Amino acid sequence: MKKNSLFLIVALLTTLFSCNSDEKVNSNGFIRIGVVTNTSVITKAEEDVEIKSIRLVISNITENSSDKDWSKEYNFAPNESIGDIELAPGKYKLVAIASNGSETLNGFNPVYRGETTAEVIAGETRSAQLECKLTTVKVSVEYDQNLKDTYQTEYKTVVGGVTFSSDEEGRAGYITPGDLSVDFMFKNNAGSWQTISLEKIAEAKAREYYKIKISMKSMEGGEGESSEGAANVTIQVGEENPKDIEIGIELPKVIVTTLSAENVEYASATLKGSYFSPSDIAPKNPEFKYRVKGLENWSSITATVMGATNEYTASVTLEPGTTYEYSFMGKGNVLELTTKDFYTTLEEKVVGMDVAYVYGILNKETTDAKVFEYQLASESENSIWKSVNATKNGEGKYEAIFPDLEKGKEYRYRFSKSKTIQTLTTCSSITVQSVTAGADYAKIKWDIESPVNLSDTDQIIVSYKYKKEGNIWGEAQVLTLTMQENGNKIILAGLEQGGTYYVDDETKLFTTLKNANFDTWSSKKVGFISKKTLWFANETTDYVFWATGNEGVTSAIESNTYPIAGRDGMGQHAAKMESASALGVFAAGNLYVGRFDFNLMDIANKKEFPKFGQTFGARPTGLKGWYQYTSKNISDSEKDKCEIYVKLFTGERYNANTMTSKTYIAEGGFNSDADISSWTSFEFDIKYNDTITMPTMISIVATSSINGGDFVGAVGSALCIDDFELIYDYTKPPYTN
Structure with missing residues (x-):
């Protein structure tokens, strides 16, 4: 603690008083006073306080004293001596006030006050010491740089009645203890003061020191805006034991917005931004900052206001085909622009295992040679480009x-001098995975492996070769398809119905399915009295591949398996089979691969009429197609079911009596009693019981009543089918173990 000490000491010389009577000397006393000025606030001394004057007031407080005239007042400098003071015996109040010339409580002058009491005894010299301490609250104001930048007009802060102008930052002021209030004021363009007030931010006590710092903090603005709209008042009480108080106050916004650039050309662009200030004053040194995206250092260019608006622009010279970042005043949001490039390297590409197709656009005619350059991405860009x-x-x-190209590798490439570099990754392997065969076509699905994830729209280069059984291989074909088309696009068209083919090698064999789309039908009229139409799902009125039970019902009713319009306009026809009653006998609607050997004279053996199976020498792994179904009730507790199934076998055809005793190489199917009113796809696997033996026969059966072979079902149950396809997946048994 620093003290400016003043000891008013005067030696008591009895010879000075020898001319006085003994009575006077003995009836009064003397007091020797020392004054110490303590300029600290709480615990920290102030080094720069200057005490210019001290005022000493002595008041007689003795009860019933008649010596009131002994009250005295002295004014003296800190280094001035006033000697011993003679007083009548009694009690006295001693008050010392130290200042630098002004005792005004609110202002920039500190006032220190000390007080004590003393008793004067006749004939004695007593000593008294006074310590003057600060009677007011010390405050100072600081302004953060962001506030200075925002409020560029005149501003000030009033704390407890003391005004701190913008040029009095850091100056110490002294205010009366009590509720501490802060008013931040700024002058708008019209010259009027606007005030934001904070009431009682603290209970200020004498000798406390409040350092008030007003700063801006960002408030969330609209998209593309940078706004300043609140102030922090940080109060530090004491310098050794600081206590921080943060108070946010709302202030008018300064909104800085970076706008989209205009006139973006090959080597130039016009940057745009806007500035809205609460004081309606233009910013000092408006500028744009910009840099090549990815670089660290920013460049700046002075901005010019656009007439009587809040918008600013600047024209900059840039590099062609380069992406830049820019912002207005370093506060607005950061936007990007890309200058035009003479050459654009497109992201579009088609990749295979060792080849790729790439594309580019020439934006402006040049005399330079048009080339594409490429290199492995693992190499430095400074290395040689092919x-x-x-x-x-x-x-x-x-x-x-x-x-x-190398398989499974990433390459970078560019079109001529384009600044845009694209990348591509070749496939690691591409092999035929499966074939889906219809009546006269085949869809091929490739197993495509790549180091990167491929999307449905990625384009791939595939190649294949195929041949019909007994012929020589054709030339390899190269094809571009998207991943979405892979396995869904007809690759081989115009194939022979029921023909057997190989794709890529002798192990990948497939056979098309005759009339799998059910577009081909033939018919004839039968009956002696009432002619009925007997329908066949073949080119001729015979059982060359597909068969039905129509021949057994047309003696009494119309065919219960017949053509209808194809699904959703796909193809000419579909097949509909409907369970019916003919002469009191239940007849399920059916369509199957095989024969129907009807014999009216052998009606007792009617279960043997359907013969299932036709010649077939391939190994499909699944069947897919489309169907609709209407199920009727067999009884109150049982609904009818439709069924579609496939069986592969060797030997003779089977019938309903021999079906369960037959050994099958592979089989699969599904059944359902659900009503399906719209065309719905189905697909099921064909499971192999024997992966060695090549089948020689196939049966495909579709029926509107699952137990129709036993003449059980519900009249009116109806099944519609269309567009069957056999699936040959070479990654499943019997092609793999």
């Missing part, structure tokens, strides 16, 4: 083929 000539295609794009 190049191939580009040609213009019918769509106006430039394209090129990268040959002899």
Whole structure:
């Protein structure tokens, strides 16, 4: 603690008083006073306080004293001596006030006050010591730089009645103890003061020190805006034991917005931004900051206001085909722009295992050679780039083929001098996974392996070769397809119905399914009295592949298996089979691969009329197609079911009596009693019991009543089918163990 000490000491010389009577000398006393000025606030001394004057007031407080005239007042400098003071015996109040010239409580002058009492005894000299301490609250105000930048007009802060202007930052002021209030004031463009007030932010006590710092903090603004809209008042009480208080106050916003650039050309652009200030004053040194995206250092350019608006612009010179980041005043949101490039390297590409097709656009005619450059992504961009000539295609794009690439590798490439570099990754392997065969076509699905995840829209280069059984291999074909088309696109068209083919090698064999789309039908009229239409799902009125039980019912009713319109306009026809009653005998609607050997004279053996199976020498792994079904009730507790199944076997055809005793190489199917009113796809696997033996026969059966072979079902149950396809998946048994 620093003390400016003043000891008023005067030696008591009896010779000075020898001319006085003994009575006077003995009836009074003397007091020797020392004054110490303590300039500290709480615990910390102030080093720069200057005490210019001390005022000493002595008041007689003795009860019933007649010596009131002994009250005295002295004014003296800190280093001035006033000697011993003679007083009548009694009690006295001693008050010392130290200041730097002004005793005003609110202002920039500190006032220190000390008080004590003393008793004067006749004939004695007594000593008294006074310590003057600060009677007011010390305050100072600081302004954060962001506030200075925001409120560029005149501003000030009033604390407890003391005004701190913007140029009095850090200056100490002294206010009366009590409720501490803060008013932040700024002058708008019209010259009027606007005030944001904070009432009683603290209970201020004498000798406390409040350092008030007003700063801005961002408030959330709209998209693309930078706004300043609140102030923090940080109060530090004491310098050794600080106590921080944060108070947010709402202030008018300064909104800085970076706008979309205009006139973006090959080597220039116009940057735009806007600035709204609560004081309606233009910003000091408005500028844009910009840099190449990814670089650390920013460049700046002075912005110019656009007439009587709040918008600012700046024209900058840039590099072609380069992406830049920019912002207005360093506060607005950061936007991007990309200058035009003479060459655009398109992201579009088609990749295979060792080849790729790439594309680019020429934005402005040049005399330079049009080439594509590429290199392994694992190499440095500064290493040598390979190049191939580009040609213009019918769509106006430039394209090129990268040959002899490495499998499963990433490459970077660019079109001529384009700043845009794209990447591609070749496939690790591409092999035929499966074939889906219809009546006269085949869809091929490739197993495509790649180091990267492929989306449905990614384009792949595949190749294949195929041959009909007994013929020689054709030339390898190269094809581009999307991943979504893989396995769903007809690759081989115009195939022979029921023909057997190989794809890629002798192990991948498939056979098409005759009239799998059920577009082909033939009919004839039968009956002696009432002619009925007898329908066949073949080119001729015979059982060359597909068969029905129509021949057994047309003696009494119309065919209960017959053609209808194809599903949703796909193809010409579909097949409908409906369970019916003919002469009191239940007859399920059915369509199957095989024969129907009807013999009216052998009606007792009617279960043997259907003969299931036709010649077939391939090994499908599944069947898919489309169906609709209407189920009727067999009884109150049982609904009818439809059924579709496949069986592969060797030997003779089977019938309903021999079905269960037959040994099957493979079989699969599904049944359902659900009503399906719209065309719905189905698919099921064909499971192999024997993966060695090649089947020689196939039966495919569809029926509207699952127990129709036993003449059990519900009249009116109806099954519609269309567009059957056999699936040959070479990653499943019997092609794998």
